[in-house]
Amino acid sequence: MSDTRPGEPDLTTYRDAQLSPDFSELRRRFRRFVFPMTGLFLVWYFVYVLLADYAPKFMAHKIGGNITVGLLFGLGQFVSTFAITLLYVRWADQKFDPDAKHLRDQIEGEPS
Template sequence: MKDRILNSQEFKSLVRSKNTISLILTVAQLFIYFGFILLLAYNKEFLGQKIYGPVTVGIPVGIGVIILTWLLTGIYVAWSNKKYDQKVSEIREKLVGGE
């Protein structure tokens, strides 16, 4: 049974798609956070500019990092709940014998 699962196209594409999504989102998260940190280190003036009354650029950017962080996990969970779980149950039914 093991070999049948491992050699099946379905399982291979499942692993590939999941790893791709995880990798892309991880890189996106690293980019967002370390981008923010490096912006702070190298261009404080930009973040300190006022855009609306007393509100500086840094405030929506900082809050934005928090919201984006949450959105990225949301994208991952939505994809997994919809696509990934469906593929898993297909594989289970076809190859494991519908445990």
């Protein structure tokens, strides 16, 4: 008895797709975007945390009114999160999703 439902690709189809050069290229492009972006964000986050812990006077420095350097850095965390999300969505729409859809169509046996 087969493990797949009618109309679904079998496991060898998925294995073949995973071993294909197209899939390897797709994975490589994904990693070339995501890993550096994740590293950049983590460095930015840890700089914020370390400054808050080891440089409290610097973080408490008032910029104007009750606005401090620490508050601006904290808000910058939110802004950078949204910016990275927007960059990823834009990158994925233009450079990743079309090729991923093409590969999916090949696996499912649909015309591209």
